[in-house]
Structure formats: C-alpha cells, structure tokens
Amino acid sequence: MHPYTPQKPPLPRSTEELRDTIPGWGVDLDPADRPAVPRLQDRPGLDGGIPEPAERQPERWPRERSIEHGMLTPVFGTSCPPKGLSGRIRRLAYARYSEARAAHWLLLLGADRVDTLESTLGSFLGRQPDNLLAETGVRSELSHGGFSSRVGRGRADLVHQPLDAVIVLGPWVLAGYGAVTAVRRVARLRRTG
Amino acid sequence: MRAMVYRGPYRVRVEEKERPRIEHPNDAIVRVQLAAICGSDLHLYHGMMPDTRVGHTFGHEFIGVVDEVGPAVQNLQVGDRVMVPFNVFCGRCWFCARGLYSNCHNVNPNATAVGGIYGYSHTCGGYDGGQAEYVRVPFADVGPSKIPDWMEDEDAVLLTDALATGYFGAQLGDIAEGDSVVVFGAGPVGLFAAKSAWLMGAGRVIVIDHLEHRLEKARTFAHAETFNFTEYDDIVVQMKKTTDFLGADVAIDAVGAEADGNLVQHVTSAKLKLQGGSPVALNWAIDSVRKGGTISVMGAYGPMFSAVKFGDAMNKGLTLNANQCPVKRQWPRLFEHVRNGYLKPSEIITHRIPLEDIAEGYHIFSAKLDGCIKPIIVPSAA
Ligand SMILES: NC(=O)c1ccc[n+]([C@@H]2O[C@H](COP(=O)([O-])OP(=O)(O)OC[C@H]3O[C@@H](n4cnc5c(N)ncnc54)[C@H](O)[C@@H]3O)[C@@H](O)[C@H]2O)c1
Numbered sequence: 205m206h207p208y209t210p211q212k213p214p215l216p217r218s219t220e221e222l223r224d225t226i227p228g229w230g231v232d233l234d235p236a237d238r239p240a241v242p243r244l245q246d247r248p249g250l251d252g253g254i255p256e257p258a259e260r261q262p263e264r265w266p267r268e269r270s271i272e273h274g275m276l277t278p279v280f281g282t283s284c285p286p287k288g289l290s291g292r293i294r295r296l297a298y299a300r301y302s303e304a305r306a307a308h309w310l311l312l313l314g315a316d317r318v319d320t321l322e323s324t325l326g327s328f329l330g331r332q333p334d335n336l337l338a339e340t341g342v343r344s345e346l347s348h349g350g351f352s353s354r355v356g357r358g359r360a361d362l363v364h365q366p367l368d369a370v371i372v373l374g375p376w377v378l379a380g381y382g383a384v385t386a387v388r389r390v391a392r393l394r395r396t397g
Numbered sequence: 398m399r400a401m402v403y404r405g406p407y408r409v410r411v412e413e414k415e416r417p418r419i420e421h422p423n424d425a426i427v428r429v430q431l432a433a434i435c436g437s438d439l440h441l442y443h444g445m446m447p448d449t450r451v452g453h454t455f456g457h458e459f460i461g462v463v464d465e466v467g468p469a470v471q472n473l474q475v476g477d478r479v480m481v482p483f484n485v486f487c488g489r490c491w492f493c494a495r496g497l498y499s500n501c502h503n504v505n506p507n508a509t510a511v512g513g514i515y516g517y518s519h520t521c522g523g524y525d526g527g528q529a530e531y532v533r534v535p536f537a538d539v540g541p542s543k544i545p546d547w548m549e550d551e552d553a554v555l556l557t558d559a560l561a562t563g564y565f566g567a568q569l570g571d572i573a574e575g576d577s578v579v580v581f582g583a584g585p586v587g588l589f590a591a592k593s594a595w596l597m598g599a600g601r602v603i604v605i606d607h608l609e610h611r612l613e614k615a616r617t618f619a620h621a622e623t624f625n626f627t628e629y630d631d632i633v634v635q636m637k638k639t640t641d642f643l644g645a646d647v648a649i650d651a652v653g654a655e656a657d658g659n660l661v662q663h664v665t666s667a668k669l670k671l672q673g674g675s676p677v678a679l680n681w682a683i684d685s686v687r688k689g690g691t692i693s694v695m696g697a698y699g700p701m702f703s704a705v706k707f708g709d710a711m712n713k714g715l716t717l718n719a720n721q722c723p724v725k726r727q728w729p730r731l732f733e734h735v736r737n738g739y740l741k742p743s744e745i746i747t748h749r750i751p752l753e754d755i756a757e758g759y760h761i762f763s764a765k766l767d768g769c770i771k772p773i774i775v776p777s778a779a
C-alpha cells in the first residue's frame with residue numbers, strides 16, 4: 205500500500221450515478237435548505253409576535269420538581285402521583301439531590317423497583333390483579349416465530365436474553381423463597397418452643 | 398378509556414383508565430387513531446429510565462382527532478385530525494424561541510436536562526402518552542398540526558418521531574457532498590437517517606447492525622451498503638479498511654442505550670442499570686470516523702454516566718452533535734420530501750397491532766421477533 209495522501213478515497217458510485225438512481229439525491233445539499241441549520245434560530249413565538257408568558261396549570265397535588273428549576277414549570281404531566289414507599293423515595297430524590305448527582309438517579313431507579321413490588325402485591329388485593337406471564341407478552345413467542353427469529357441468525361443479543369427472565373421473575377422467586385423460609389422458621393420455633 | 402399501562406420491567410397491560418381531562422386552558426384532548434412503539438419505549442419497558450412509574454401510559458408517536466379543547470385554544474377545533482410531535486413544548490421560552498422545541502424549559506418540572514415528551518416517564522415530565530384511546534395534548538395551539546389531505550395516516554404517524562428523528566440525525570452529521578456516512582443501527586431511526594443522508598448529498602452510506610432482516614431493509618429501502626458486525630472480529634477495523642484507512646467523514650449513532658456488541662457494556666447498562674446506557678455504538682462511531690469528523694448522536698441514553706471513549710473523541714478533534722429531535726421544525730421541509738416521494742416512511746412498518754394486544758406488541762418489538770422493524774398500534778375506538 206502507498207503512504208497516505210491528501211486525496212479522499214474514490215467513491216464507489218459517481219455523483220451523476222447517485223443523482224440518477226437515488227430519488228431526491230442532493231435536494232438538501234445546500235445547508236440553507238436544512239431545517240436544523242443553523243441550530244439556534246430566531247423565532248420568537250411560532251407565528252412571529254412576542255408571545256404572552258404561559259398561564260399556570262393548577263397544582264392539584266404537591267408536584268415534585270428538580271431543584272435545578274427556579275419554580276414549578278407552568279405546565280406539567282399529571283400521570284401517577286407519587287404513592288407508598290416508592291413515592292417517599294421519589295420525593296426525597298427530588299427534594300435533596302440535583303440531576304447532577306448519581307444519588308438522584310439511583311434513588312429514582314430504586315423507587316421504580318419498589319413501585320413494581322408494591323403495585324404488583326397491591327394488585328393481588330384489588331380488582332385488577334397482575335398476570336405476570338400475560339403482561340410479558342411471551343405468548344407471541346409461539347405466534348410470531350420465537351424459534352425461527354433467533355436460531356441460526358447469528359444475533360448478538362441472544363446471549364443475554366435469558367437474563368430478561370431473571371429480571372422479571374427474580375424478585376418474585378426471591379420474595380417467595382423469603383416467605384417460605386420465614387414460615388418454616390416460625391413453624392420450627394412453635395414446635396421447639 | 399382503554400390504555401396501555403406499565404406494570405414493571407418487561408411487563409405492560411391494557412386497562413380501564415380515567416379519560417384525561419383539560420388541566421390547562423391551552424390543552425386539548427385527542428382521540429388517538431394510530432400510535433406506534435418506538436425504540437425509545439424499549440428503554441422504559443426494560444426499566445432503564447429513572448422515574449418510570451407503574452401505571453404510566455407510554456406512547457409518544459400518535460395521530461388522532463381533537464375531541465375537546467381548553468378555553469384558550471384558538472388554532473384547533475373539535476373534529477380536526479391532527480399529528481402531534483413527540484415533544485411537549487410551549488413555543489414561548491428561551492429555547493422554543495430559538496427553535497429548540499425538544500429543549501423546552503416550561504413543560505418538564507422533573508428535569509432541566511430534557512424537555513417534555515409524551516408518555517416517556519416522569520423524568521420527561523410525567524405526561525401520559527398516546528398508546529391509549531385518549532391523550533392530553535398541552536399547548537394545543539403550538540405542537541399539533543392538521544394532517545394535510547394528501548398525507549396517508551401511516552406516513553403521518555411516523556412523521557411524529559421516527560422519520561423526523563432520522564432526518565434530523567442526518568442533518569446533525571453536517572454532511573457535505575460526497576461524504577461517506579456510517580449509520581450504526583438499522584432500526585427505524587437508522588433507516589430514516591441513512592435514507593436522508595442521500596438527500597444531503599452523501600457519496601456513500603453504510604449501515605451497521607446485527608439483525609439480517611433490518612440490514613436487508615437498509616439495502617432495499619435506504620440504498621445503503623451494509624455490514625453485520627457479528628461477521629467481523631472488529632467492526633472498527635472493517636470500517637477503516639473500507640475507507641482506505643482514513644475513517645468515515647460522518648458517523649450517526651442510531652442505537653442508543655441498549656447497544657449490543659460488547660457484553661460487559663450491555664449487561665452493566667441494560668440489565669444492571671449501573672450506567673446511563675451502553676455506549677458500544679457510540680464508541681464504535683468515535684473510533685470509525687476520521688479525525689476532524691462529525692458524530693451525530695440520535696440514540697438515547699439515560700441520565701447517568703456512561704463509559705464513553707472521550708479521549709479518542711478529543712484527540713481526534715471530533716465534533717459531536719446531539720439532541721432529541723425538535724420534530725415540528727422538520728415538518729415543512731419533510732412534508733415536501735414525503736409529497737415528492739423522496740421519503741415514504743410507511744414502507745418500514747412491519748406490524749399492525751390492536752391496542753388490546755400491546756403486551757405481545759412490546760415483546761415482538763423488544764425481542765426482535767418475526768422480522769419486526771416498526772409496529773403500529775391501533776386503538777379499539779379508532
Ligand atoms: N433523538 C431523538 O429524538 C430520538 C427519537 C427516537 C428514537 N431515539 C433513539 O434512537 C435509538 C434507535 O431508535 P429505533 O426506534 O430505531 O430503535 P430500535 O431498537 O428499533 O433500533 C436499534 C437498532 O440498533 C441495533 N444495534 C444494537 N447494537 C448495535 C451496535 N452496537 N451497532 C449497530 N447496531 C446495533 C439493533 O439491532 C436495532 O436494530 C434509540 O436509542 C431511541 O431511543 C432518539
């Protein structure tokens with residue numbers, strides 16, 4: 205091989221060929237035609253005028269917010285107010301730690317796990333008990349080629365897919381194991397005591 | 398109403414939920430006609446995104462009919478058919494005034510590092526999403542557009558995220574005529590980025606993935622050269638070989654937080670949640686591009702740190718461009734491209750799934766079964 209030179213490597217297809225074969229080739233060649241250029245555009249309001257500041261949405265329950273905000277934003281989502289132990293962890297994460305801190309995100313991730321346990325256990329007492337298996341959609345393994353979509357295709361994700369089952373079922377197996385051991389202990393204490 | 402709800406990692410179901418209400422004078426309620434599942438939803442579905450609450454409804458790609466409007470809404474009327482950008486944005490903050498709709502400062506109390514996104518966890522504002530019969534649309538005069546008569550519904554729904562994002566990703570590559578462009582990921586975003594790169598005058602477009610059916614789509618739909626990274630000992634070396642050992646001019650990361658190709662990176666991120674995301678594709682992009690080249694990051698990563706090869710990016714003098722896509726800003730130009738037939742987004746749709754079967758829909762898309770590339774969700778009342 206020759207030493208490196210200033211030339212660009214030749215293209216497999218010439219510009220003319222590309223223009224002829226690829227619909228729309230080069231229609232956005234001029235950066236001025238690209239909507240993302242320049243990155244910062246000057247458009248106060250979408251239709252030209254200086255808009256009024258946004259009105260405030262009523263806060264129907266104390267809404268958690270990042271301490272990197274100076275105030276509650278005027279508009280916000282109202283899905284799933286914090287509840288239970290997970291809700292307390294979430295409130296702590298927001299009240300105490302900024303987005304810059306790993307603690308903020310780790311507490312929130314922890315709260316998510318607690319929420320899953322709380323909500324699933326709670327559902328068994330309510331009208332819509334969770335159906336762990338149906339909710340994973342694994343039924344589609346049979347109807348949508350679970351085997352043929354994987355085998356002999358050299359997919360890179362097959363090695364870790366079994367871990368998904370551990371993530372879904374692991375906490376329940378652990379909780380079940382814990383419950384059984386506890387019951388056994390109590391029983392043994394009764395017998396010996 | 399019927400709505401998809403999250404029940405925990407890898408678990409979703411459809412349940413009866415209260416119909417959303419007008420919370421603010423500028424809100425509208427939209428009856429959803431079509432929605433989609435996005436690769437981003439998989440990060441939530443897998444439990445990677447902090448503050449994803451049980452009971453939350455996902456879905457940030459949807460079109461529908463205006464069902465109710467708040468007292469201050471002027472541009473929309475009940476009965477209008479609208480497409481809604483995945484960004485919730487106000488149109489009047491510092492960022493919106495500069496066209497950075499995805500970075501709106503007025504709609505997400507939970508975080509300042511990301512704007513508002515429908516159905517995308519509390520970290521993105523806590524808005525319920527469009528994989529449901531009805532959805533609340535804040536700033537109804539600002540975000541949604543009426544669907545033009547000539548546009549097909551399946552094209553419209555993909556314009557609310559996937560197509561706009563792919564097109565935006567190609568733009569952030571700052572492509573010049575004749576540039577070689579490597580796209581990591583042949584999902585919807587990668588396919589659209591590859592296709593859009595040609596519009597900007599790319600001389601070569603290469604797509605990398607490990608799923609053959611998606612690489613096939615990259616060849617036929619996006620006219621790209623393709624490489625299956627599992628067939629090479631080291632895909633970075635292969636990229637050097639194919640560019641005369643210079644490196645590509647531009648690389649686009651259309652993979653994001655759950656990238657495969659390095660088990661330690663994948664497992665510590667996607668399974669153990671110890672990193673914000675698995676930066677395998679991003680690191681490959683950094684190492685595959687030539688010195689002084691540009692990297693466009695469309696792949697989404699969580700808010701925690703990730704093991705990114707920043708030293709290489711610095712030493713190579715790379716330009717890194719990244720953002721959530723400000724969707725509405727792309728629309729006028731993209732509408733022209735769709736109308737002229739340069740882009741036909743619905744060609745990548747592989748599955749049409751009733752809302753009631755959404756658990757299966759998520760599993761098929763997540764486990765990449767049955768040649769799935771893009772699943773569309775059809776609510777019962779549509
Ligand atoms: N910036 C935005 O506004 C925006 C919008 C939409 C989606 N996204 C993000 O873009 C990414 C892609 O979205 P999508 O809908 O196309 O998702 P997708 O999951 O369908 O596609 C990702 C593809 O990457 C492939 N892949 C995995 N590891 C790879 C590797 N190391 N190298 C190359 N390919 C690899 C997968 O096989 C898959 O085909 C996601 O992270 C999503 O969150 C960002």
Ligand SMILES: [Zn+2]
Binds near residue numbers: 436437457483
């Ligand atoms: Zn998306």
Ligand SMILES: [Zn+2]
Binds near residue numbers: 487492494
């Ligand atoms: Zn704004």
